[in-house]
Amino acid sequence: MTTASPQRFREFKMPDVGEGLTEAEILTWHVQPGDEVHDGQMVVEVETAKAAVELPIPYDGTVHELLFEEGATVDVGTPIITIDTAPGAPAEAAGPSEAAESSEPAGAAEAQAGGREPVLVGYGVTAAATRRRPRKTPPGAPAAPAAPAGAATPATPATPAAAAVQREMNGAPPPPETAPGTTAAPRPLAKPPVRKLAKDLGVDLGTVIPSGPDGVITRDDVYAVHEAHTAGARPAPEGAAAPAAEEQPVGVEPQSLAAIRERRVPVKGVRKVTAHAMVTSAFTAPHVTEFITVDVTRTMKLVEELRQDPAMAGLRVNPMLLVAKALLVAIRRNPEINASWDEENQEIVYKDYVNLGIAAATPRGLIVPNIKDADAMTLPELSRALGELVATAKEGRTPPAAMQGGTVTISNVGVFGVDSGTPILNPGESAILAFGAVRLQPWVHKGKVKPRHVTTLALSFDHRLVDGELGSKVLADTAAVLEHPRQRLITWA
Structure with a gap:
């Protein structure tokens, strides 16, 4: 009989890298799922309200999941990466509540008993006043094993409407509509600011041809599609045939040229x-x-x-x-x-x-x-x-x-x-x-x-x-x- 390791999947939380800071922005991930990491290895660069710093991981193992994309602002105390400390072990060797029970570094229980969140050594402490964000499972990741009798499991939405509400609460994108028997198209690659720009302009990222490295959609790509749609929506010259209704961009309000060329950057x-x-x-x-x-x-x-x-x-x-x-x-x-x-x-x-x-x-x-x-x-x-x-x-x-x-x-x-x-x-x-x-x-x-x-x-x-x-x-x-x-x-x- 195989004995389950109580500390296989470990979650590393965003530490307070200053004095009393409440959040930090993820600038650059130095690792990706599947990469091997070692205790003390720098895995991510984050920017706080005071400086940009690199954070070391306190575990040995393999990266299981990155919980936030680059550009995301994360509350202190929120898990940002999951490490598999026993890669290659059978899936059933890990208990369903293992990540939650073993997500803290050594000494975390003692720290929480004192009324504070465990933080990265040398980066200060903060009061235990943050809440944990729901984890997101990347496409293709294996499903979590079934919970044993008596274990608490999340309720499954009973209706499509309830499922949509739950996706909205979790910050997950809506599932693409696919015909029966077909495979859903892969999600376009774009950074959060570019996704927001596309949403504001009413541009479907699925129609955008990426020009960035590794097939990433850039701001210029989104503007190009939007300008093409806007040009198609302009009144045709006298005597010319009017464009078909389906050629009009959906959900785009008339905008001035100045508005299209404006750029908004969050203050953070x-x-x-x-x-x-x-x-x-x-x-x-x-x-x-x-x-x-x-x-x-x-x-x-x-x-x-x-x-x-x-x-x-x-x-x-x-x-x-x-x-x-x-x-x-x-x-x-x-x-x-x-x-x-x-x-x-x-x-x-x-x-x-x-x-x-x-x-x-x-x-x-x-x-x-x-x-x-x-x-x-x-x-x-x-x-x-x-x-x-x-x-x-x-x-x-x-x-x-x-x-x-x-x-x-x-x-x-x-x-x-x-x-x-x-x-x-x-x-x-x-x-x-x-x-x-x-x-x-x-x-x-x-x-x-x-x-x-x-x-x-x-x-x-x-x-x-x-x-x-x-x-x-x-x-x-x-x-x-x-x-x-x-x-x-x-x-x-």
Whole structure:
């Protein structure tokens, strides 16, 4: 007699990869059903509201089922992949309720007993407040074995209408209509956004010829079919035969050309959190912005000299590095600006460390990772930290911890050719400095008009805890360091 393994099919749930995050979007699956996987292998890349991360599977076995497609947004705690930990075993060796009983990693029972969901090690925890989504069986997958007597089984819909309702609740597509004795056509391959576009335009994906790799339907394919239908629906020239009724696209309302060419993208991930944070900050903290235009010719000369300095070999030296150092020196001279406002306790929290945030534009949106204890770093250490921060952000690999705990931020708008702006505070911070473009301009230097490198700095600060005098001192000191970097870095740093 074969003994059933109590832990054959294991479900891996979406973990909380940050602090208190509730959902994540599946970006890329690195495995497919039938692939062999090992404990610790990265199987999927997901994007949270803070960063894109790869998740390792905690089991050995074979991929049995991917429960969500790429592009799907999944609640934390929801199973996303099923692993067969005993591939090749007879089907009857697995009990019908095995997946439900053994879907948790080792130690999950103890974690649930403490009132929380088990999560991936190193990615934080979250309260057990999510619900489990129904599993979807892929086409061609073997049916689940019959349940033994006394086991709970899902009820079978008694009528076609009830079956349709159940499919709708489970998020499954309606079955295609086929004649008796015929085989249903395979479901067209398309990503969820493309399926939604086809639905909105009234295009039947079964009529679309795919042009994407592996027979995947693209947005352009859908637009091509829709435009062909729309052209067929236009009034015929005078004297021409009217098109037959069946040639008219079904379910398509007349649309303007502009509407057809519009593109709608759901607000989620980094963009969603950034938008919420900026609105909250703008309408919570009273912003004040001050500007100063400064001659940075000596700073630009120092940048060139540092690039030849053996101590900076292999490091990236640019004006942004010296702007960061100048702001840190100004904060050291005026430490009261390095603070935050505690609304709940009605307190100002002064901080004896500077976690310097750097606003970084990435393909997924604006993020603000920060350099921990930047005020304690030497110039080479600060250069190395800046380089690593920017490279990691552009690759989309910034960990959630790097975007928490910032105290003051720099936004380098000059790289886009912008002279200045009124930056919005990063939530929880007291000040943000915008560094504008450095331009060669006519400037009065030693009583004569000469071409000099000039830039504009803009400092926004929270007027609840930073008054005009303090904000002005910080901005003026930052400018003074950039105007005379050698002198100020020696006497002030």
